[in-house]
Amino acid sequence: MRRELRSVVANEKMGPYTLLRVDRGGLDAGVPGQFFMLEAPGRLLPRPMSVCFAPRGELAFLIDAIGPGTKALCALEAGDGLHVFGPLGNGFDLVLDRPLLVGGGIGIAPLPYLSEALGRPPAVLGFRSDWHAQAAELVPNAQACVEPTLVTELIPAGMDVLACGPEPMLEAVRTRAPNAQLAWEAPMACGYGACYGCAVEIDGELKRLCVEGPVLRAA
Amino acid sequence: MLLNASGCLDGLTAPDVARSLDAFVTKTVTPLPREGNTPVRIAETDVGMLNSIGLANPGIDRFLTRSLPQLAELAVPLWVSVGGFETDDYAEICLRLDDQAEVSAIELNVSCPNVEAPAESTAQIVAAARLATRKPLWAKLSPAVPDIAEVARAAQAAGADGLSLVNTIRGLKLDERTLRPVLGPGQGGLSGPALKPIALAAVATCYRATGMPIVGMGGVETGQDALELIAAGARHVALGTVLFADPTAPTRVREELHAAAAQHGWNAYEDAYGVAHEQPLSVGTTLDDKSSL
Numbered sequence: 179m180r181r182e183l184r185s186v187v188a189n190e191k192m193g194p195y196t197l198l199r200v201d202r203g204g205l206d207a208g209v210p211g212q213f214f215m216l217e218a219p220g221r222l223l224p225r226p227m228s229v230c231f232a233p234r235g236e237l238a239f240l241i242d243a244i245g246p247g248t249k250a251l252c253a254l255e256a257g258d259g260l261h262v263f264g265p266l267g268n269g270f271d272l273v274l275d276r277p278l279l280v281g282g283g284i285g286i287a288p289l290p291y292l293s294e295a296l297g298r299p300p301a302v303l304g305f306r307s308d309w310h311a312q313a314a315e316l317v318p319n320a321q322a323c324v325e326p327t328l329v330t331e332l333i334p335a336g337m338d339v340l341a342c343g344p345e346p347m348l349e350a351v352r353t354r355a356p357n358a359q360l361a362w363e364a365p366m367a368c369g370y371g372a373c374y375g376c377a378v379e380i381d382g383e384l385k386r387l388c389v390e391g392p393v394l395r396a397a
Numbered sequence: 398m399l400l401n402a403s404g405c406l407d408g409l410t411a412p413d414v415a416r417s418l419d420a421f422v423t424k425t426v427t428p429l430p431r432e433g434n435t436p437v438r439i440a441e442t443d444v445g446m447l448n449s450i451g452l453a454n455p456g457i458d459r460f461l462t463r464s465l466p467q468l469a470e471l472a473v474p475l476w477v478s479v480g481g482f483e484t485d486d487y488a489e490i491c492l493r494l495d496d497q498a499e500v501s502a503i504e505l506n507v508s509c510p511n512v513e514a515p516a517e518s519t520a521q522i523v524a525a526a527r528l529a530t531r532k533p534l535w536a537k538l539s540p541a542v543p544d545i546a547e548v549a550r551a552a553q554a555a556g557a558d559g560l561s562l563v564n565t566i567r568g569l570k571l572d573e574r575t576l577r578p579v580l581g582p583g584q585g586g587l588s589g590p591a592l593k594p595i596a597l598a599a600v601a602t603c604y605r606a607t608g609m610p611i612v613g614m615g616g617v618e619t620g621q622d623a624l625e626l627i628a629a630g631a632r633h634v635a636l637g638t639v640l641f642a643d644p645t646a647p648t649r650v651r652e653e654l655h656a657a658a659a660q661h662g663w664n665a666y667e668d669a670y671g672v673a674h675e676q677p678l679s680v681g682t683t684l685d686d687k688s689s690l
Contacts, residue, residue: 181645222589223441223642247441263644365439367446368641371410374424374450375439384432384453389410 181263193312196252207232208265210292217261218247228288242284282343304329402637403478425480430456435581445589491529508539508564520551527556537561546606559610604630620653
C-alpha cells in the first residue's frame, strides 16, 4: 500500500451515482474487493471506496453522494488533486468453478473490476429505482431488478456467490448461499487497522473489517 | 520526541508507521479482554471526530504472551497504556509490566470518556501504580475537569513522572434526519482539530502548575501545531486523529516541526519549550493584548 497525491481524470454521472476516475500513478490497483481511502476535500477523514475499474493508468471509483464526504468527492473535477491510499484489506478469492456476482445498489461498485478478473461471469443486480438501475450497464452479463423484486430472488442454486450490498441483502445471501464471499461495509476512519472503528465480532473474535475484511466468507 | 496517541495506531498491522515514531504507545490494556462498544463507533463531525471504541483490547494475559513479543520486534521504544475500573486493576497490570524489559514507560489512562470512570481519584490510582512499578509513569488526564492544575498536582504528589495531555472529551452527534445518536453507544470522545485550543490550555496550565514533563496531544495536524504545544509547555508531542487520515503524518510533521523551529531562528524545536510563558518579544503581541484579537 502507498499514499500518493493523484489527480482526477474525469467525473462521470451514472444515474444517481458518480464514477470518479483518478490517474493511478505508482499505485497498485490490488485485487477486486480491495479498497482505497480517498481524501475528501474539506473533510477531516478520508472515505473508503472499492475499485470499480482499473484500466491502464487509472483507478475508477463508483460513489453515491450521501454525506458531506461523498458529496465533496463527487464534486471533484478533472485536474483536481486528492490523496489516494491503498490498496487496502482483503479482496475476493478468484479461484471458483461457477461464479455468480450479486450486487445491491451502490454495492455494485466492486463488481465491474471483479467481473473482468473472472472472465465476465453472470451477475444479478438489485436497485431501488430505474434511475439507480442505470448503473447496471457497468457490469457485463448482468440481469437487473428493481424493488419490490429483491435480487436475492434471482440467485440460482449451486453457484459460487460473490456479493456486495446493504447488510440486509448480505444476510439474505448468507442464508441462501452459505459458501458465499460477502463484501461488508462499516464506517471507518483509517482503513489500515489503526482506529478500530470498523471492528465487528465474528466467531467470537473481534475483527476489523479493514484488515480482516472487507470480504469475508458467509459461513 | 514524537509519539502516537494511545488507540490511534496498531503497531502490528502498521509496523512502518510505528517505526516512523520515536516511541509507540499501545492501545489501552485492561485486566480482562474487552470486545469494545456496539457499532457504530466512529463519526466525523465538522472539525473533529467522535469515537466510542470502548477500550477494545485482548486483556493483559494475551497482551503479555502474544502482543508484547511482537511489538518488541518493532525495535522502537514501547509505552504501554494501562486502563481499568478500579485502582487494583491499574496496580495489577503495572506489577505485571514491571519486569518486562521491552516496556519503556507506562501511561495510566485515567480519563477514557467511553467507559465508566474509575470511582477512585487519579491520585489514588497513580499512588497504587507507583508502588507496583519502577517504570516511568505518565498520567493521561482529561481536560473536562473543573481544575486540571489540581489533578496534575495530585498526580505529581502521588509519584507520576509526567503527564499526557489531553484525552478526548465527550461529545454527541445526531443523525440529521432521524435526530438520534449516530454512535451505537450514544456519545463518544471528541478528537481532532476541535481539541487543539483545549489541549494548549491544559498543557499551559499544567506546565505552570507542576513543571512536569508533558506529552502534548490534541488536534495536531502540522509541525506548527506541534511547535505550539511545545511552546505551551509540552516536552513531547503525540499524533492522534491525523494518523487516521495520513499514515505518513509522523515523517511529515517532524519535517514541518524542524522547518517551523528554523523559521524562528532555533537550532532545535526543543528551544521553543515553554516560550508561550515568557515575556513577549515585540510590542503588541502579549497574550493579554485584546487589541490583537
